[in-house]
Amino acid sequence: MFTSYSETIAYLYDNLPMFQRVGAVALKNDLSNTLKLCAALDNPQQKFKSIHVAGTNGKGSTSHMLASILQSAGYRTGLYTSPHLKDFTERIRVNGQPVTHAFIVAFVNRMRPLIESVKPSFFEITVAMAFEYFALQAVDMAVVEVGLGGRLDSTNVIIPELSVITNIGWDHKELLGDTLEKIASEKAGIIKPGKPVVISERQQEVEHVFTEKARAAGAPVYFASDDYNISQRVEEGKSVLEIRHRHDLIFKDLALPLQGFYQQKNVGGVLKAIDLLRSNGLQIGTVQVAEGLRKVVSQTGLKGRWQLLGSRPLIVCDTGHNQEGIAEVARQIGHQTYDNLYIVWGMVKDKDTAPILHLLPKEANYYFCQAKIPRALDAEVLMEQAQKAGLSGIVVHDVNDAIRQAKSRAGENDMIFIGGSTFVVAEIDGL
DSSP states (O other): OOOSHHHHHHHHHHHSOOHHHHOGGGOOSSSHHHHHHHHHTTOGGGSSOEEEEEOSBSHHHHHHHHHHHHHHTTOOEEEEOSSOSSOGGGGEEETTEEOOHHHHHHHHHHHHHHHHHHOOOHHHHHHHHHHHHHHHTTOSEEEEEOSSSSTTSGGGGOOOSEEEEOBOOSOOHHHHOSSHHHHHHHHGGGOOTTOOEEESSOOTTTHHHHHHHHHHHTOOEEEHHHHEEEEEEEETTEEEEEEEETTEEEEEEEEESOOOTTHHHHHHHHHHHHHHHHHTTOOOOHHHHHHHHHTHHHHHOOOOSSEEEEETTEEEEOOOOSHHHHHHHHHHHHTSOOSOEEEEEOOBTTSOHHHHHTTSOTTSEEEEOOOSSTTBOOHHHHHHHHHHTTOEEEEOOSHHHHHHHHHHHOOTTOEEEEESSHHHHHTOTTO
């Protein structure tokens, strides 16, 4: 019998395979474990309404924005996301408040015999835990982010009110497929019969995958970029949006605390999803949409999306870690003003590093580091690969030591960027 939160979490980490730490060996190629766990809990996923969010990039930001808008509209809102940055409780929230330690301890104690019989992954038991918490908390709506893929993801036991699929890009090719069409097909696996699906942006290579899957399922499909046109500028370190619905100006100067230019694509998908929720009877006003977007960070605790950590020198971190995500990060860096650029960079070893490293600015001074997880790419190996891409720097294994060294060299008009992996950002002190 566990009596403390710390020993309970240690049990989950030590006994259940976790993809973020060990990679593909943690995955199961069907939903049977999740279904067994949910059945033992009297199928809590059937006791609340939900929105399902998948995609290669943008699904986390999209999930948080949807949850924040629902909160602003007065709905009791659950939010399930992964991975966490600092603490396990970040994964499961209700109205922005993390799941309680007491619930986690009680849940694991109650489920321990089944855990040791079924031997689920860390993610599978976490999904079941989230669904039980949302049911007990009587949420009006839960926003549920897919962990990996979609079709075989543990979250795919829900029947949502609607689904949202964001950008499709090159990530987890060894698991999801070696073409964008195959990857999109796995993401499209969350489309449910008769349930509408929002695609955040049209991508010529893959849009037919979604239309064909939706047609087969009898599910209405909407491409948000057909309806919403969003422009973005940065003023005094803040992102400001102008949003048009077709030709009508909806918001002129909407401040968004999520500064990455890639958020333009995500916001459109969010707004189209809100349109569909309204048509389904939810009362969500324009003022509440604006408030939810403005307060997305404070209301949901979102971290690590082009997050400002300091101003003189400019210090920014971002969790982008795949080819498309890093392309957006590089574009964002290119819009900054600085004298010298310092980049603290680490990656995981199951990524195809070459195309990512070639996207990074060559004039930067690099500190190659590695997160304290088994999946981390050795910093010396990373530096060798980076040198082939024309990047230069030194190895400083510890993330925070690397940041300290960058700060010691940077002047007030310089920039320090920290990223390459969610797990590098997660280890930043004080985040």
